[in-house]
Amino acid sequence: MTQQVYLPDDIPAVGKKILTDAGFDVIVGSGRDRDVMKKEGSNANAVLIGTQPFDADIMDAMPNLKVIARNGVGYDAVDVEAATERGIYVVNTPKALSDSVAETAVLELLAISKNLYQDSKAIYDDNWKYRKTHPGRDVAGKTVGILGFGRIGQQVAKKLSGFDVKVIAYDPFAKSTDTVEIVDRDTIFKTSDYVMVHLPALPETEHSIGTAEFKMMKNDAYLINMARGIIIVTSELVDALKNGDIAGAALDVFEEEPLPVTDELVSLENVLLTPHIASNTIETKARMAVDATQDIVRVLHGDQPKSAVNRLDD
Incomplete structure (x- = not known):
């Protein structure tokens, strides 16, 4: 019987061609x-997912599953222990997105510094004078602190050069x-004008940045989080932004995604949200x-994957 690869979300044609050329449905x-x-993946031998939770219950509904591929670096939404117990590889794509994430991180640093979103929005609000009372800040001469100096953190440093x-950096x-x-x-929190979060989502990093860290930061410093929302204690970040403990934040990730429009972060003027x-x-x-x-092809053909995040017994 032909092996089946299940894609809950569609992927670029180049990826599907690799799978069909390998003889998979x-x-x-x-x-x-x-x-x-x-239901849709009940006969799947492999699945390629995004950031959605993938736990033991879903795995058990796919009894033929041999590999869970994750489109991205983080795999915190996958129950890796449950996969390992069931003899299922979990793989990710750690080399594919470092440049892109680093580019976006630098973009958000610049955008929050220049108050770009609010200044642009002011035009649509017919408030040309907004810029006079909300000047931006120059980046030159400032200190950027990077939390997590792996592939992405290193690319951020390179692009800031x-x-x-x-x-x-701290790592x-x-x-x-x-x-x-x-x-x-x-030292990152005490001396940086911009604190850039590029940490993995691990038990030791969960909710590891909160009031204590915001109190250490300069009042005119910014926090940029491009890693995972769960690393920040969101309620304490909101308090720090309201109290002026820090100048602002640029956030691309959140504990709850999609971020509800009713979330308190949405109402704050000193926050850039993407x-x-x-x-x-x-x-x-x-x-x-x-x-x-x-990597799916490798596993389904009986070979070792290149980017496995777990190890299976032979």
Whole structure:
């Protein structure tokens, strides 16, 4: 029987071609609802998902499953332990999106510095004078602190190299370079004009940035989070923004996605919000589709995947 690959969301044609050329049936589903996925993927040998939760209950509804491929770096929404117990590989695409996320991170740093969204919105609100009472800030001469100096953090530092800023970073597994000094965690919060979060979502990073960290930050400093919403204590961030403990924040990720329009963050003027778009580009989607589907092919052909996040017993 031909092996089946289930795609709850469609992917670029280049990825589907890799799967069909390998001789698999490709089933494009109708969305991320868990009950829909359980029904549509019931015969799947492989599944390629986004950020939706994928737990033991869903896995058990797909008894032939051999690999769960994740379009992206983070795999916190997948119950990796449950997958491992069931002999299912979990793979991701860690090399496909570093450039794109780094570009978006720098873009958001610049946008929040120049008050770009609010100034643009003011035109549509017929308020040309808004700019006079809401000047932006220059980035040159400032200190940028990067929390997490992996692939993405390193690309952020590289892309900031032409902006005449001092870049420091915190990462227990990284070493200083010619252009980036590795410092302790508190130094990032105490001395940075911009704190950029590029940490993985792990038990030790969950809700690891809150009131204590915001109190350490300068009153005119900004927080930029391009990692995962769960790393920030959102209610405490809202308080810090309201109280003027920090100047502002640029957020691309949230604990609850989609972010409800009634969320308190939406009403704050010193916040730039974007809907998890850091890697949402044509080029990156194609790269992720290629990397994810190639690992699916490897697993279904009985080979080792290149980007497994778990290890299965032989």
